[in-house]
Each structure stands twice: as C-alpha cells, then as structure tokens.
Amino acid sequence: MSAVRQSGSGVFSMNGREWSLLVACLLAIAIFSVASPHYATPGNAVTVLRNSVELLLIGLGMTLLLAMGGIDVSIGIVMGLAAIAIGRIVGADGSPFVALVAGPLVGALLGCVTAAVVVLGRVPAIVGTLGLLGVYRTAVFALLGGQWLSGLPSSLTDLLATTVLGIPVPALVIAVAYLTVWLALRRTPYGLHLLAIGNSEEKARLSGIPVIKVRFLTFVISGVLTGIAATFYVATYRNVEMSIGSTSALDAIAAVILGGTSILGGRCSLLGTVLGVLLLRILQNGLLLIGVPSLWQPVVTGVLVIGVLGFEAVSNRLPLTRFQRARA
Amino acid sequence: MTAPFLVARNIAKRFGALTALADVDLEIRPGEVLALLGDNGAGKSTFIKILAGAHPPSDGELLIEGKAVAFASPKDAAASGIATIFQELALSENLSIAENVFLGRELKRSIFGIPFLKRAEMRQRVDGLLQELDAHISDPEAPVGSLSGGQRQAVAICRALNLNARLVIMDEPTAALAVAETRKVLALTRRLAGRGCAVVLISHNISEVFEVADRIVVFRRGRKVAERLAAETNHEEVVSLITGAHPDVRALEKTN
Ligand SMILES: Nc1ncnc2c1ncn2[C@@H]1O[C@H](COP(=O)(O)OP(=O)(O)O)[C@@H](O)[C@H]1O
Numbered sequence: 074m075s076a077v078r079q080s081g082s083g084v085f086s087m088n089g090r091e092w093s094l095l096v097a098c099l100l101a102i103a104i105f106s107v108a109s110p111h112y113a114t115p116g117n118a119v120t121v122l123r124n125s126v127e128l129l130l131i132g133l134g135m136t137l138l139l140a141m142g143g144i145d146v147s148i149g150i151v152m153g154l155a156a157i158a159i160g161r162i163v164g165a166d167g168s169p170f171v172a173l174v175a176g177p178l179v180g181a182l183l184g185c186v187t188a189a190v191v192v193l194g195r196v197p198a199i200v201g202t203l204g205l206l207g208v209y210r211t212a213v214f215a216l217l218g219g220q221w222l223s224g225l226p227s228s229l230t231d232l233l234a235t236t237v238l239g240i241p242v243p244a245l246v247i248a249v250a251y252l253t254v255w256l257a258l259r260r261t262p263y264g265l266h267l268l269a270i271g272n273s274e275e276k277a278r279l280s281g282i283p284v285i286k287v288r289f290l291t292f293v294i295s296g297v298l299t300g301i302a303a304t305f306y307v308a309t310y311r312n313v314e315m316s317i318g319s320t321s322a323l324d325a326i327a328a329v330i331l332g333g334t335s336i337l338g339g340r341c342s343l344l345g346t347v348l349g350v351l352l353l354r355i356l357q358n359g360l361l362l363i364g365v366p367s368l369w370q371p372v373v374t375g376v377l378v379i380g381v382l383g384f385e386a387v388s389n390r391l392p393l394t395r396f397q398r399a400r401a
Numbered sequence: 402m403t404a405p406f407l408v409a410r411n412i413a414k415r416f417g418a419l420t421a422l423a424d425v426d427l428e429i430r431p432g433e434v435l436a437l438l439g440d441n442g443a444g445k446s447t448f449i450k451i452l453a454g455a456h457p458p459s460d461g462e463l464l465i466e467g468k469a470v471a472f473a474s475p476k477d478a479a480a481s482g483i484a485t486i487f488q489e490l491a492l493s494e495n496l497s498i499a500e501n502v503f504l505g506r507e508l509k510r511s512i513f514g515i516p517f518l519k520r521a522e523m524r525q526r527v528d529g530l531l532q533e534l535d536a537h538i539s540d541p542e543a544p545v546g547s548l549s550g551g552q553r554q555a556v557a558i559c560r561a562l563n564l565n566a567r568l569v570i571m572d573e574p575t576a577a578l579a580v581a582e583t584r585k586v587l588a589l590t591r592r593l594a595g596r597g598c599a600v601v602l603i604s605h606n607i608s609e610v611f612e613v614a615d616r617i618v619v620f621r622r623g624r625k626v627a628e629r630l631a632a633e634t635n636h637e638e639v640v641s642l643i644t645g646a647h648p649d650v651r652a653l654e655k656t657n
C-alpha cells in the first residue's frame with residue numbers, strides 16, 4: 074500500500090516502479106560496459122546526459138498531459154517550430170538573450186493553439202494533435218524551404234555552456250523545471266484538479282473544478298517546456314534539420330509510460346519520467362556503441378512501450394492502479 | 402411556517418427530443434427533510450442536477466430566498482449554499498479523502514502570488530468531520546477508490562458538511578449501503594435538518610422515507626404528480642402515487 078500514498082512523500086522518495094527503473098538503468102550500463110570498450114567513459118556519460126536534456130523537458134510536460142487524460146503527438150514538431158524561430162534569431166546575429174525568450178514564447182503560443190483545438194474545440198487530443206502534426210510538418214518544410222538551418226553562430230551555445238555555482242546551466246534548468254512541475258502537481262490546487270480531471274472529467278466538473286482552464290493551462294505549460302527544449306536543441310547542434318523532433322513524441326510518451334504514469338490518466342510519476350528518459354537514452358546510446366544502426370532506435374522504443382503496456386494489461390495493473398497514484 | 406429557502410417554478414428539462422422534466426413547481430424549506438420519490442426515469446436525478454447547477458433548465462426559474470438565480474456551474478450552486486451528493490457520488494477515486502472533501506474549494510495560502518495547498522489544515526478539518534459522522538476509516542491518506550461503499554458515502558457527506566450548506570441534496574445515498582451504514586446516514590439527515598439545514602432526499606425505500614421525511618413529493622414521467630406531508634399519508638398511498646394507480650394521478654394524466 075505504501076506506493077499508493079503520496080501526500081506525505083518528498084520530492085525524491087521512490088516507489089517500486091522507480092526502483093525497478095533505476096536497477097534497469099544500472100543493469101544496462103553494466104551490460105554495455107562489458108560489451109563495448111568505448112562505453113564506460115566519462116565522455117560517453119556526458120553524451121548520454123546531454124542527449125537527455127530535451128527529452129527530460131518535453132517528458133515533464135507529457136507527464137502532466139497524460140496524467141490529465143490528454144496527450145500531444147505533435148510535441149516534436151512544436152519543438153521544431155520553436156527551434157526555427159530561435160535559429161533565425163541566432164543566425165541573424167541577434168542577441169542570445171532574445172533567443173532565450175523566443176523558445177518558451179513560441180512554445181506557449183503553439184500550446185495555446187493546441188489547447189484551442191483540443192480544449193475549446195473539443196476535438197479528442199489524439200486526433201487534434203495528429204492533425205496539428207500534419208499542419209506543422211508542412212509549416213516546417215515551408216519555413217526551411219527544404220534546406221537545413223545550419224552553421225549557426227555560437228552565441229547561444231556559449232551562453233548555455235556556462236556554469237552557475239559550478240553547476241552546468243542545462244542541469245540547473247532541468248532541476249528548476251522538475252521542482253516547479255513537482256510543486257505545481259503535488260502542492261497546489263492546480264495539481265489536484267489535473268489529477269481529478271485525469272480520473273474523470275465529468276466528476277471533476279461536478280466537483281466545481283474549472284476543467285477548461287486547467288486543461289488549457291496544461292497544454293500551455295507543455296508548450297513552454299518544449300520551447301525551452303528547443304533552446305537547448307539549437308544551442309547544442311547549431312542547426313535545425315528537416316526531420317527535427319520526428320521521434321520526440323514517441324520517445325516522450327514511451328519514457329512517461331515506462332515511468333509509471335497511467336495512459337488512462339489520474340496517476341503519474343515525475344521521477345519515473347526522469348528515470349524513463351535516462352533508461353531510453355542509455356539503451357539508445359549503448360546499442361549504437363555496440364554497432365546496432367540508429368535506424369533501430371524507434372523499434373526499441375516502440376517495443377518497450379508495447380511491452381510495458383502489455384505487461385500492465387496482463388498483470389491487471391491498469392484497472393487496479395487506476396485508483397493509485399505513484400509518488401512524483 | 403418558515404419561508405422557503407429555494408423555490409423552483411415551472412422547471413422543464415429537455416434532452417434533444419426527450420422531455421425529462423416538465424412544469425415542476427417545488428418549495429424547499431429550512432429545517433425540513435423533503436423526500437423525492439418516483440420510478441426509475443421519473444426525472445428525480447435530472448431535477449436535482451438542475452438545483453445543483455450541473456444542468457441548466459430548459460425552462461422555468463429558481464429562486465433562492467426570493468431572489469432569482471441562474472447557475473452556470475456546480476460551483477455557482479455551491480456558492481449559493483447548495484451541496485449535492487450525486488447518485489454517482491462524483492468522487493475522484495485516485496485522490497485521498499481530504500483531497501476529495503476539499504476538491505474545487507481547497508484551503509490555500511499564497512506564496513509569491515502562487516496558491517499553495519494548506520494540507521495539514523485540510524487533513525485536520527476532515528478528521529474532525531469524519532469523527533462527527535462516526536465514520537471509521539483506518540487510513541485517511543488512502544485513495545477513495547480503495548474505500549467501501551459506505552465509507553465513500555461518508556466522504557461525500559463530509560464534502561457537503563464542509564460547505565456549511567444551507568441545502569443538502571442526497572440522491573439515493575443509502576442504495577449501496579449495509580444496514581448499519583444506512584442507519585447512520587438517516588440519522589445524519591435528521592441532524593442536518595435539526596441544524597436548520599434544508600434536506601432533499603431521493604430514495605427508493607419507502608419505509609426509510611417515512612422514517613425521516615417531513616414532506617413527500619412524487620415524480621412520475623417527468624412531472625410532479627403529488628405532494629404530501631409525511632404525517633398525512635401512508636405507505637399504500639405513496640406506492641399508488643408512484644405507480645400511477647392513485648385516482649389523483651390518473652385524473653392528472655388524463656388531462657395531459
Ligand atoms: N444527460 C442526459 N441526456 C439524455 N437523457 C437523459 C440525461 N439524463 C437523464 N436523461 C433521461 O431523462 C429521464 C429522467 O432520468 P433521471 O432524472 O435520471 O431519472 P431518475 O433519477 O428519476 O431515475 C430518463 O429518461 C433519462 O434517460
């Protein structure tokens with residue numbers, strides 16, 4: 074029963090699922106270290122963490138969306154659009170500080186568009202965001218004119234490669250994002266309302282919860298986090314390619330579900346999402362280093378998702394834990 | 402006689418082509434338990450959902466203490482002092498008891514303009530309410546989905562009590578309960594009325610109704626067909642009113 078209770082739990086207290094994920098991460102690291110001489114190096118550890126930054130931010134937003142009974146399959150391309158805006162500013166030798174604002178701003182605006190379609194327009198989230206995915210794909214193509222945005226100046230990169238009090242900026246941003254989302258989810262009325270909506274929108278409405286406001290806000294929050302992810306993307310790669318974000322939605326949903334958030338809504342784990350992202354990135358990096366072509370990465374992710382959901386269905390986890398909330 | 406807390410005038414509700422309610426007039430008084438009876442589909446739940454702000458009426462008006470009101474949402478009705486325990490309870494199974502009792506009107510403190518939950522206070526308040534109800538729940542932090550039917554009913558009642566409601570509406574509160582739990586809920590309805598609260602009780606159990614109700618209203622096919630003081634009617638008459646065998650109901654239904 075201890076995993077059921079959450080109210081007294083702290084920011085980092087762990088449940089069974091989260092421990093299993095941690096063990097899975099360590100196990101994967103151990104296996105890859107034996108399999109490849111290039112694996113267990115400090116450089117590679119940094120690479121894995123570096124590769125996790127965008128997905129961690131997008132994953133936090135996706136956790137809120139799934140917990141609310143929503144979803145956003147267009148999230149990768151939203152990151153793409155935000156990245157184009159940032160890239161244009163950086164490319165035109167604009168101030169990197171302006172570029173910093175551009176990401177979250179474009180993310181918030183696109184979050185409003187998604188919310189307008191899904192929340193105000195009452196289009197089911199999976200269908201609405203799939204439609205937006207199609208529209209945005211074409212928008213990216215049109216904006217880039219079939220060409221990569223590449224060879225961007227290093228102004229933004231330099232700004233984000235610094236440390237504050239010895240902590241790298243990306244780590245700091247993720248820590249702040251995690252803490253903020255955790256507080257919102259577990260310590261404010263908003264979080265309670267979000268989980269109630271995930272359990273049953275009709276019951277939430279009868280309880281006097283402003284359902285439309287909460288749902289709208291959550292899509293905007295997810296957009297902002299995605300915009301921040303776009304900022305790190307541009308800073309790291311200094312280009313924006315045509316296929317940007319094409320696997321982000323799958324990766325994020327996979328990580329969130331791996332982490333123990335219910336696909337049916339009403340229950341979620343932020344710490345689980347973080348561990349899910351790390352496991353995914355460890356597997357993808359390790360498989361690459363032992364010579365599996367990167368083409369296989371989405372296959373691994375897809376199989377993991379199906380495996381976890383299949384296992385939960387078979388072990389009857391879904392109906393049982395609908396009433397349970399893991400700790401964040 | 403005390404002035405009514407709530408007056409419903411000519412209330413009608415249509416769902417597309419279906420008329421669920423028509424021409425319902427009703428007065429609800431403080432300190433009185435009013436029982437709403439009727440067959441399945443008679444429109445009882447629909448009527449109280451209108452009182453609770455969950456459905457807007459298609460026609461008619463509601464007056465609270467003489468003033469016309471229009472509820473856009475359950476929150477509006479709650480703000481007017483109406484607490485409703487819905488037949489389907491409307492509890493969030495994934496949340497704890499305290500979270501459910503305060504859901505939608507949490508106690509909060511503002512830090513830098515951000516509202517944070519006062520979790521300890523909410524918990525304390527709910528522990529007090531549960532004690533007052535004589536409800537024994539071993540783990541108040543457990544999600545409501547893991548509680549028994551009676552315990553869930555107690556949580557729903559706590560929610561209504563916590564609102565300091567002037568009118569408490571209960572839709573079949575005892576339908577899923579064991580005998581002992583039913584007794585507690587019935588005693589509670591009397592206690593609420595004793596405090597000066599108006600109570601509307603929907604029930605299928607006629608003996609239960611006679612035990613607690615001051616006034617009995619019968620719905621049939623979306624219309625109010627009878628209103629009686631409990632002291633001036635009996636079990637048989639009420640049954641014939643519900644089934645439509647009563648001459649008054651027959652006469653009424655002939656004219657429609
Ligand atoms: N949301 C709704 N949409 C369409 N029809 C409804 C809805 N709610 C109730 N009804 C219909 O209205 C009628 C009255 O239902 P209800 O008020 O639930 O009756 P009772 O509670 O007396 O059993 C029924 O015919 C029911 O099918």
Ligand SMILES: [Mg+2]
Pocket residue numbers: 445446447488572
């Ligand atoms: Mg009913």
